[in-house]
Amino acid sequence: RTDRERLWQALMEMAKLGATPKGGVNRQAFTDLDRQSRDLFIDWCRAEGCTIRIDAIGNIFARREGQEPDSPSVMTGSHLDSQPTGGKFDGVYGVLAGLEVIRTLNQHDIRTRAPIEVVAWSNEEGCRFAPCMMGSGAFTGQLGLEDMLARTNEENISAGEALEAIGYRGTDRVTPDHIKAFLECHIEQGPILEDTGNTVGVVVGALGQKWFDLTLTGLEAHAGPTPMSLRRDAMLGAAEVTQAVNRIANAYQPHGRGTVGVVNLHPGSRNVIPGQVKMTIDLRHFDSETLTLMAEELHQVIKETSQHHELEFELTPSADFSPEHFADSCVSSVRRAAETLGCSHMDIVSGAGHDAIFMGRVTQAGMIFVPCENGISHNEIENAEASDLNDGCNVLLHAMLEQAGL
Amino acid sequence: RTDRERLWQALMEMAKLGATPKGGVNRQAFTDLDRQSRDLFIDWCRAEGCTIRIDAIGNIFARREGQEPDSPSVMTGSHLDSQPTGGKFDGVYGVLAGLEVIRTLNQHDIRTRAPIEVVAWSNEEGCRFAPCMMGSGAFTGQLGLEDMLARTNEENISAGEALEAIGYRGTDRVTPDHIKAFLECHIEQGPILEDTGNTVGVVVGALGQKWFDLTLTGLEAHAGPTPMSLRRDAMLGAAEVTQAVNRIANAYQPHGRGTVGVVNLHPGSRNVIPGQVKMTIDLRHFDSETLTLMAEELHQVIKETSQHHELEFELTPSADFSPEHFADSCVSSVRRAAETLGCSHMDIVSGAGHDAIFMGRVTQAGMIFVPCENGISHNEIENAEASDLNDGCNVLLHAMLEQAGL
Ligand SMILES: NC(=O)NCCC(=O)O
Ligand SMILES: NC(=O)NCCC(=O)O
Numbered sequence: 053r054t055d056r057e058r059l060w061q062a063l064m065e066m067a068k069l070g071a072t073p074k075g076g077v078n079r080q081a082f083t084d085l086d087r088q089s090r091d092l093f094i095d096w097c098r099a100e101g102c103t104i105r106i107d108a109i110g111n112i113f114a115r116r117e118g119q120e121p122d123s124p125s126v127m128t129g130s131h132l133d134s135q136p137t138g139g140k141f142d143g144v145y146g147v148l149a150g151l152e153v154i155r156t157l158n159q160h161d162i163r164t165r166a167p168i169e170v171v172a173w174s175n176e177e178g179c180r181f182a183p184c185m186m187g188s189g190a191f192t193g194q195l196g197l198e199d200m201l202a203r204t205n206e207e208n209i210s211a212g213e214a215l216e217a218i219g220y221r222g223t224d225r226v227t228p229d230h231i232k233a234f235l236e237c238h239i240e241q242g243p244i245l246e247d248t249g250n251t252v253g254v255v256v257g258a259l260g261q262k263w264f265d266l267t268l269t270g271l272e273a274h275a276g277p278t279p280m281s282l283r284r285d286a287m288l289g290a291a292e293v294t295q296a297v298n299r300i301a302n303a304y305q306p307h308g309r310g311t312v313g314v315v316n317l318h319p320g321s322r323n324v325i326p327g328q329v330k331m332t333i334d335l336r337h338f339d340s341e342t343l344t345l346m347a348e349e350l351h352q353v354i355k356e357t358s359q360h361h362e363l364e365f366e367l368t369p370s371a372d373f374s375p376e377h378f379a380d381s382c383v384s385s386v387r388r389a390a391e392t393l394g395c396s397h398m399d400i401v402s403g404a405g406h407d408a409i410f411m412g413r414v415t416q417a418g419m420i421f422v423p424c425e426n427g428i429s430h431n432e433i434e435n436a437e438a439s440d441l442n443d444g445c446n447v448l449l450h451a452m453l454e455q456a457g458l
Numbered sequence: 459r460t461d462r463e464r465l466w467q468a469l470m471e472m473a474k475l476g477a478t479p480k481g482g483v484n485r486q487a488f489t490d491l492d493r494q495s496r497d498l499f500i501d502w503c504r505a506e507g508c509t510i511r512i513d514a515i516g517n518i519f520a521r522r523e524g525q526e527p528d529s530p531s532v533m534t535g536s537h538l539d540s541q542p543t544g545g546k547f548d549g550v551y552g553v554l555a556g557l558e559v560i561r562t563l564n565q566h567d568i569r570t571r572a573p574i575e576v577v578a579w580s581n582e583e584g585c586r587f588a589p590c591m592m593g594s595g596a597f598t599g600q601l602g603l604e605d606m607l608a609r610t611n612e613e614n615i616s617a618g619e620a621l622e623a624i625g626y627r628g629t630d631r632v633t634p635d636h637i638k639a640f641l642e643c644h645i646e647q648g649p650i651l652e653d654t655g656n657t658v659g660v661v662v663g664a665l666g667q668k669w670f671d672l673t674l675t676g677l678e679a680h681a682g683p684t685p686m687s688l689r690r691d692a693m694l695g696a697a698e699v700t701q702a703v704n705r706i707a708n709a710y711q712p713h714g715r716g717t718v719g720v721v722n723l724h725p726g727s728r729n730v731i732p733g734q735v736k737m738t739i740d741l742r743h744f745d746s747e748t749l750t751l752m753a754e755e756l757h758q759v760i761k762e763t764s765q766h767h768e769l770e771f772e773l774t775p776s777a778d779f780s781p782e783h784f785a786d787s788c789v790s791s792v793r794r795a796a797e798t799l800g801c802s803h804m805d806i807v808s809g810a811g812h813d814a815i816f817m818g819r820v821t822q823a824g825m826i827f828v829p830c831e832n833g834i835s836h837n838e839i840e841n842a843e844a845s846d847l848n849d850g851c852n853v854l855l856h857a858m859l860e861q862a863g864l
Binding site for chain 2: 121137240241242243244259263271272273274275276277278279280281282285287288290291292294295298301302305306308309310313314315317320321322323324325326332335336370402403404405409427428429430431442
């Protein structure tokens, strides 16, 4: 059994780095605070006898040798970086749950057959340097390493330079070839476990995502002298599209999601009819064909709306991730561990992208969710219970033991 | 008859001050370019023998004495300031049409009984210093003089300081007491005259305006893991309100107008459900009771929408102008002049606010509209025909002669 207090203390110690007045954390990727959290993680791992490797994108791999050093390792981990107004648990929980597994194995002197590795993936949040999941993306070849290192932030500093500056542009060659399975603990970032009273989410996969940029162009005109019948109001089009996104997502439940998160009006003046609106659309579903269908329906609605309001439109895909179904072996290990430990649990689909999803494309992968208060994440008020976090960590320990063998 | 070429030349000469690459004008209130346009206007008026007075808010009054100097004057004018991306005609046409009237009277040596005055009102656009119609508002007591002088721009400079800096914080005491009538020429800023093939709009009044700021507050949450049924999406509320504004305005035609010109989302991120939307609503109608009814319907819709999407709302009025019905005497003078001159004309209601509306509260007032290309204004591509502009100016001349007497 993992140690609830020890896990909680580690989380609270890490949360001091970049702590914000409102109780959250601002520890963005490749900043000095990111460096401090990496240093601390490495210190803790070395104290447990782990060997450390750092690859070219700054991913940190801490390895606890197995009885069979040549056998593929069982890996866990998540990320240490946060959103600018992030919480104390998103990402860091998955890293420190991995550390807690190693501490528990050491404490009880348990030797696994396969090596155990804990990874801290670089820049999962993607706020300072886009895109998100940069470290696991580059590691798994889903994103190009050179491309990622060349990405610049608003100050025109490249990810490679920033990584170099904090001393984490590593030289170890680590490949996904010798990994038997990857498991990741994470807070749910949604309200379902809390709503259903479950402690552990057995993550069976993740929703696919299709993101779009939409520009609607009408005619900017004076709000007073322009009769209603002679308007080409881009905001009316945007309102219809927003409602359609909601309608389409609702039509494909329980897994449909549709969100309009950005809406920018031009010129954005009280008494001017908006001549142009630029907006974003985020569609998600667990079924690949349904997701395609949702995107087609969206396209159709945009065509009709544009025609109706005499608007021109430009619809551009900005991201496209297919749904991920995790390997049965990993999902079963997690479910069995939850049962063995008597944790209330349910199968759940991840609505968000995670490093484990990229890992699922190169090896067997799975995830363990624990509830977060009111389902709130990417927010300084993000909160989770010590006992839930420890339950998830215990499930991770047992699932990893099953995968690694004794 | 006024001189089409002379009027056009004056307009084109003035348009050089603050000319923009796209053929428009950027000559915002109380800038050095505003000073240059004022200097030029005064030079031209002095050359016609006018006396000049400048009041505390920078309004410029150019007076051509009448045969009966003590009789109340007949006044015309508009504004020289422009939007940041404004056109060559909005405002400046009304000022230079007044100058053209004086030039024509001088040319033909016509003496009117009542004095004639041409005014250039300060800061009609209100872009650098809010609110709009500052000069006529302060002159007519609709806006407080001290309050207006204290208004600051984004650089924290006060209107009073800016006026002082360009040398136009005047000391002449000019009051609305001795004005018989006020007439203003202006481009329509809408498409109705062009659409109906008329050259002159006999403005019978102006729509009342009710402006609102609306804040809708829901709950910011992650777009992936948050099921549709557990969302409190402020943007869905904003979309419904936008459509309701349109529906309400359409229900009260021909005079109803409803516009959502500003919509700001928080946090404004692709994969975050908007937790808050701040938006503006501009409702207009010619009938005061109908306008009140429209505002009530809006309020009701916002209540229902907020309840439906579990949002909180805050609705704050930000402007409230009652409809203006111009004095019969002025409207008749304009209509008769158009008939006498054989201009195709129609009665029209101004959708926009104008200095003449404030003047209508302290004396008899009227307006003359001429078409602008595609109804477009507040835009560098704003355009108008020399012959239409001259027709409107001729109507002004004849209407003023009727008011001033020979
Ligand atoms: N876990 C997470 O916040 N991922 C970001 C990408 C997404 O929107 O799913
Ligand atoms: N004429 C004009 O643009 N006035 C501004 C105020 C309004 O929106 O009516």
